[in-house]
Amino acid sequence: MIRRLTLKPFLFSSIFLAAAAALPAQQPSADQVALLRLGNGIAAIAEGQIITQQELRKELEPIIPRLRVEARNQQEFNQRIEELSREVLQNMIDRIIIVKAAEKEGLMVPQSYIDQEYDEVIATDFGGDRAVFLEFLKTQGLTPRDFRADLYKRIVVNVMRQRNRMSQSEVSPERIEDFYVRNKLRFYQNEAVHLRQIILTSIADEGLPILRQTARTIMQELDNGTNFGDLARQYSQDDMSRRGGDWGWIERQDIRKELSEIAFDLEPGQYSQPVELNGTIFILYAEDKREEMIQPISMVRDIIEEVLSGEIARETQERWIRDLRSKSYIRYYM
Incomplete structure (x- = not known):
């Protein structure tokens, strides 16, 4: 069950003004303005779990500088922010419903695996310095327990996605030959x-x-x-x-x-x-x-099989996540 509610213009404006008033006296940057447009309310509810617009902003913040560089003008930048906000929000919702599905299936992730990933993050991203890591968590308003919980969810999502990928054995010889016939020019070599x-x-x-x-x-x-x-x-x-x-x-x-x-x-x-x-x-x-020739199928069979395996995996993932969404309670507020 999926429902989408749209914020009314006056509510959107009041949220924006209230957020802007909370800022220091200096003029906000264009990037801050773009993020403030998200307001401080609820972005969505998935399976009873609220996703706030503040949480959505946090997910978007690391991407803003790259978008600013890539955008040709302010209008394109604002458009990309809106598109990306919807995409990131959907990813956040998908994580929630995938974890819920894993819990229903009784998926177990060993604590030792979570500990290993936790230590790997500290070693790789913080040079093994736990003090720097803890200071980073503080700036994000997180505790180590919060971080472990988030890490657990991300591991579960990855495991569930991997389980729903089809193997290469699913690619039939007939499908390989059909792809080769339809795409012969892709295998032309000088x-x-x-x-x-x-x-x-x-x-x-x-x-x-x-x-x-x-x-x-x-x-x-x-x-x-x-x-x-x-x-x-x-x-x-x-x-x-x-x-x-x-x-x-x-x-x-x-x-x-x-x-x-x-x-x-x-x-x-x-x-x-x-x-x-x-x-x-x-x-x-x-x-x-x-x-100079079109390579025979015997020379490119492995390449075609890899391409088709990727296509099948994407198709399988899309069907699986669509099915999960259709069975989940999701409500959009933006």
């Missing part, structure tokens, strides 16, 4: 080469003759079977030298035309002759190649 390079550039007064001599030495070692990556680590003068000259998968447009034409003519395991460009010498090596 021609590419897995490229390694040795790049020789002048240092100090070195000129091309010295670089050419180094290049000849490298070519002799390559002809004798020395590993290209080892030679790149030894001779190459670029940031990729530590990785054996590995530039990863490169498409034609990713590098200069003079180099791409040579790189894409190489077969896997082949290396080029030295290439001179503007006083720099390049030696290229094709680690692997892939052709």
